[in-house]
Amino acid sequence: MSDEKDERRPAGELEATVMAALWAAGDPQTPGEVQVSLGVGLARTTVTTILTRLHDKGVVDRRRQGRGYAYFPVQDAQGLTARRMHTELDRDGDRETVLARFVAQLSPDDERVLRDLLESGEG
Structure with a gap:
């Protein structure tokens, strides 16, 4: 059994990290682009889940890009x-x-x- 559970960060911390990446980017980002900019070893599916939760909370908006979405903050x-x-x-x-x-x-x-x-x- 791995120590993966010990390495997990609270959702709020992950959301803040993703928001910082979106603000730094300055333009809409796909989950893959956010994942690369974070460089912290998060799976793309994890980044997608965080972005979806932020969208559900009304903190980010999204637009269709290819088969997925590109996300952007609604506020600074x-x-x-x-x-x-x-x-x-x-x-x-x-x-x-x-x-x-x-x-x-x-x-x-x-x-x-x-x-x-x-x-x-x-x-």
Whole structure:
């Protein structure tokens, strides 16, 4: 029996790695192209599964290319982070308390940036 199970990485880590490859590529990538760019020994089927899950989550989109698909991110890294923050906020019924605790933990610089964004109407 091999140590393959010990070498497995969490799905979130794999998804982040695949997303980084898509952002770095700058144009739609097939699972095979992503696999080559990762260079970490993942099977093409594993990369395809990760891309399909990301598509199901609405994080990437795809277009037909040959018999398969080429995938591309629907947002940049910062947009995806903001989306995740909204998702977490939506999970709790007491938004005001969650936001208050979030703001209370901001660094002075982050607090200044947030104030500036809110005052300028960009937030």
